[in-house]
Amino acid sequence: xxxxxxxxxxxxxxxxxxxxxxxxxxxxxxxxxxxxxxxxxxxxxxxxxxxxxxxxxxxxxxxxxxxxxxxxxxxxxxxxxxxxxxxxxxxxxxxxxxxxxxxxxxxxxxxxxxxxxxxxxxxxxxxxxxxxxxxxxxxxxxxxxxxxxxxxxxxxxxxxxxxxxxxxxxxxxxxxxxxxxxx
Amino acid sequence: xxxxxxxxxxxxxxxxxxxxxxxxxxxxxxxxxxxxxxxxxxxxxxxxxxxxxxxxxxxxxxxxxxxxxxxxxxxxxxxxxxxxxxxxxxxxxxxxxxxxxxxxxxxxxxxxxxxxxxxxxxxxxxxxxxxxxxxxxxxxxxxxxxxxxxxxxxxxxxxxxxxxxxxxxxxxxxxxxxxxxxxxxxxxxxxxxxxxxxxxxxxxxxxxxxxxxxxxxxxxxxxxxxxxxxxxxxxxxxxxxxxxxxxxxxxxxxxxxxxxxxxxxxxxxxxxxxxxxxxxxxxxxxxxxxxxxxxxxxxxxxxxxxxxxxxxxxxxxxxxxxxxxxxxxxxxxxxxxxxxxxxxxxxxxxxxxxxxxxxxxxxxxxxxxxxxxxxxxxxxxxxxxxxxxxxxxxxxxxxxxxxxxxxxxxxxxxxxxxxxxxxxxxxxxxxxxxxxxxxxxxxxxxxxxxxxxxxxxxxxxxxxxxxxxxxxxxxxxxxxxxxxxxxxxxxxxxxxxxxxxxxxxxxxxxxxxxxxxxxxxxxxxxxxxxxxxxxxxxxxxxxxxxxxxxxxxxxxxxxxxxxxxxxxxxx
Ligand code: HEM
Ligand SMILES: [Cu+2]
Numbered sequence: 001x002x003x004x005x006x007x008x009x010x011x012x013x014x015x016x017x018x019x020x021x022x023x024x025x026x027x028x029x030x031x032x033x034x035x036x037x038x039x040x041x042x043x044x045x046x047x048x049x050x051x052x053x054x055x056x057x058x059x060x061x062x063x064x065x066x067x068x069x070x071x072x073x074x075x076x077x078x079x080x081x082x083x084x085x086x087x088x089x090x091x092x093x094x095x096x097x098x099x100x101x102x103x104x105x106x107x108x109x110x111x112x113x114x115x116x117x118x119x120x121x122x123x124x125x126x127x128x129x130x131x132x133x134x135x136x137x138x139x140x141x142x143x144x145x146x147x148x149x150x151x152x153x154x155x156x157x158x159x160x161x162x163x164x165x166x167x168x169x170x171x172x173x174x175x176x177x178x179x180x181x182x183x
Numbered sequence: 184x185x186x187x188x189x190x191x192x193x194x195x196x197x198x199x200x201x202x203x204x205x206x207x208x209x210x211x212x213x214x215x216x217x218x219x220x221x222x223x224x225x226x227x228x229x230x231x232x233x234x235x236x237x238x239x240x241x242x243x244x245x246x247x248x249x250x251x252x253x254x255x256x257x258x259x260x261x262x263x264x265x266x267x268x269x270x271x272x273x274x275x276x277x278x279x280x281x282x283x284x285x286x287x288x289x290x291x292x293x294x295x296x297x298x299x300x301x302x303x304x305x306x307x308x309x310x311x312x313x314x315x316x317x318x319x320x321x322x323x324x325x326x327x328x329x330x331x332x333x334x335x336x337x338x339x340x341x342x343x344x345x346x347x348x349x350x351x352x353x354x355x356x357x358x359x360x361x362x363x364x365x366x367x368x369x370x371x372x373x374x375x376x377x378x379x380x381x382x383x384x385x386x387x388x389x390x391x392x393x394x395x396x397x398x399x400x401x402x403x404x405x406x407x408x409x410x411x412x413x414x415x416x417x418x419x420x421x422x423x424x425x426x427x428x429x430x431x432x433x434x435x436x437x438x439x440x441x442x443x444x445x446x447x448x449x450x451x452x453x454x455x456x457x458x459x460x461x462x463x464x465x466x467x468x469x470x471x472x473x474x475x476x477x478x479x480x481x482x483x484x485x486x487x488x489x490x491x492x493x494x495x496x497x498x499x500x501x502x503x504x505x506x507x508x509x510x511x512x513x514x515x516x517x518x519x520x521x522x523x524x525x526x527x528x529x530x531x532x533x534x535x536x537x538x539x540x541x542x543x544x545x546x547x548x549x550x551x552x553x554x555x556x557x558x559x560x561x562x563x564x565x566x567x568x569x570x571x572x573x574x575x576x577x578x579x580x581x582x583x584x585x586x587x588x589x590x591x592x593x594x595x596x597x598x599x600x601x602x603x604x605x606x607x608x609x610x611x612x613x614x615x616x617x618x619x620x621x622x623x624x625x626x627x628x629x630x631x632x633x634x635x636x637x638x639x640x641x642x643x644x645x646x647x648x649x650x651x652x653x654x655x656x657x658x659x660x661x662x663x664x665x666x667x668x669x670x671x672x673x674x675x676x677x678x679x680x681x682x683x684x685x686x687x688x689x690x691x692x693x694x695x696x697x698x699x700x701x702x703x704x705x706x707x708x709x710x711x712x713x714x715x716x717x718x719x720x721x722x723x724x725x726x727x728x729x730x731x732x733x734x735x736x737x738x739x740x741x742x743x744x745x746x747x748x749x750x751x752x753x754x
Pocket of ligand 1: 231234237238241257258260261262264265268269324325326576580583584588627641642643644672673675676679
């Protein structure tokens with residue numbers, strides 16, 4: 001009886017469960033529900049959700065989009081000033097096409113994220129508070145449109161955090177966040 | 184001498200009765216278990232060796248390797264440890280949990296040999312492919328994410344290895360089938376049931392693996408013109424994640440087995456423990472989706488539903504085992520009169536026996552370090568702050584390098600004593616080794632988590648803390664924690680090497696002796712008493728699990744707090 005290497009007694013299903021084990025089962029079910037509930041709730045009430053539409057796009061199509069966006073845009077201190085709320089970024093070994101870009105606080109931008117070649121990790125952090133960082137995937141063949149709104153001005157650094165080849169560690173770009181952008 | 188490694192005192196039919204477990208063991212099972220186990224240890228040595236270069240490069244203070252070498256070493260580290268060390272052990276576990284526990288011969292033993300040979304071939308081909316990687320190919324790391332090309336031999340080796348694993352698992356399935364058709368009816372022992380659940384999950388994983396590697400291979404040899412990066416990721420994670428669930432379920436099975444034999448644990452409720460295993464079958468493979476949480480393409484409801492294992496079905500299962508296993512030790516020991524107070528059953532346990540201490544460390548560290556963080560980073564939004572940073576590496580070293588690896592080390596110690604029948608060489612080191620490895624690896628793992636979470640240091644990158652080529656910006660704020668990580672990582676590697684030294688020295692030069700009673704509780708492994716085990720007190724376990732839940736809640740809240748500090752992302 002009670003041995004895990006012997007067949008159990010015939011009536012094993014009917015053996016009572018210890019009271020403390022039952023309480024633990026209850027707690028576990030409750031905790032599982034909370035985990036699920038909070039995560040779902042955050043998609044409605046939370047400010048940080050990796051949610052946005054994805055579109056199929058060929059590399060050539062995306063290249064055209066990025067280049068026409070760049071042509072339309074003006075520049076400020078060497079950074080792109082997006083002509084509308086759309087911002088285009090493409091990973092290409094080993095740089096971020098579309099960066100550096102300068103944006104305004106309190107304005108919602110649509111980041112279009114994709115890659116011209118292999119997978120890249122689009123990872124952003126403000127220069128002074130490294131514990132604030134986020135990681136979104138740039139996939140070739142797909143254009144991911146995800147909204148972002150920055151509330152603190154500052155220099156935000158983008159590095160690549162998915163291995164993309166031997167030069168991977170040199171992939172760096174900048175998002176400049178300012179209270180006002182006047183061209 | 185080498186032959187005497189594979190010979191014990193069998194009777195005319197090739198059976199012997201193990202004087203530790205009381206199991207009736209046939210030669211045809213015991214020898215493959217030894218062979219798979221030894222092969223696994225060889226892979227551990229190789230993968231552990233490459234850990235040196237990985238750790239000393241990431242510790243940029245030393246900065247041992249250049250980028251090309253670093254990615255090569257990282258790939259070899261991952262494949263030899265995560266795949267070869269674990270999967271060879273798992274086949275051995277299937278043979279122990281199936282035919283050995285059931286007291287049967289190994290069916291179709293030739294197939295087992297073919298399986299082993301195929302797996303070894305696959306492993307050699309993969310090692311060769313990675314070692315000889317040249318442009319335009321790139322080191323595959325673990326994932327070989329398309330369309331980054333790896334050597335075609337790499338995909339071929341992976342296909343061979345996967346096929347070999349399926350073949351090697353076949354004798355296990357046949358033995359279950361034999362038990363069901365010729366056995367006495369009734370339910371399988373819990374350990375066999377656990378092994379069975381492992382094997383079901385394994386088959387699903389391996390089929391997915393075959394699909395993705397064939398797909399990538401055909402693309403790499405240019406039969407297919409292009410490869411879809413999103414499809415590759417989704418199918419890859421069927422095996423990439425599935426193998427981790429095999430590691431998990433095999434480890435839980437080993438926990439039930441070893442705590443019983445060396446600690447006097449009993450199953451406090453067959454109903455509850457088996458239900459938990461069944462939950463794994465239903466839900467655990469859905470979790471593959473948690474590798475796609477910060478990805479485009481897949482919809483948010485798909486991500487939430489799958490990554491949460493449908494309302495956390497598999498997490499619930501693990502929470503159940505988290506109680507059932509320590510409760511088994513507590514109630515089992517109380518029943519033997521080894522109770523005393525809240526934790527007397529634990530403090531008077533055989534802590535000098537490395538089989539016991541390794542098993543306990545595995546249980547605790549898997550839960551507290553690997554398990555909690557896994558659920559946390561598996562939440563869709565929190566994932567954005569964990570994924571592709573060193574925090575992720577910390578999480579999975581908590582699960583596989585602490586949890587599973589320590590459990591398997593305990594199992595190897597057990598096999599050395601009871602199947603190779605050797606006394607330990609360097610006995611004191613053997614007793615100490617689980618403590619050393621658990622402590623140093625825990626420190627290194629926690630550092631990885633902090634470095635990743637608090638400073639956003641990416642994983643899989645040659646240099647970023649001291650120097651990002653081409654810019655003044657760097658993550659040098661993480662340097663102090665790196666200075667703690669580096670030495671502990673080295674100590675962990677040395678403690679891992681101590682395991683290998685003890686294991687190999689004992690197998691090759693240990694005194695040959697029937698295992699003594701020091702390995703099992705004084706009253707023997709099976710203890711009869713009128714009082715059923717579920718009636719014994721479990722309050723010590725209850726306290727431990729409440730502390731665990733408390734830690735879980737604290738970590739959970741802290742992570743949500745960190746996330747809420749970010750700027751606004753998404754609608
Ligand atoms: C002995 C001590 C060990 C040390 C010091 C160590 C260190 C590391 C470090 C620092 C990384 C991250 C490198 C990076 O992403 O840049 C890493 C990656 C990894 N390690 Fe370990 N490790 C150890 C043991 C293990 C064990 C026992 C396993 C598995 C059972 C394991 C499996 C892996 C895997 C799968 C990766 C990820 C590879 C990838 O990114 O594709 N390690 N290790
Ligand atoms: Cu990269």
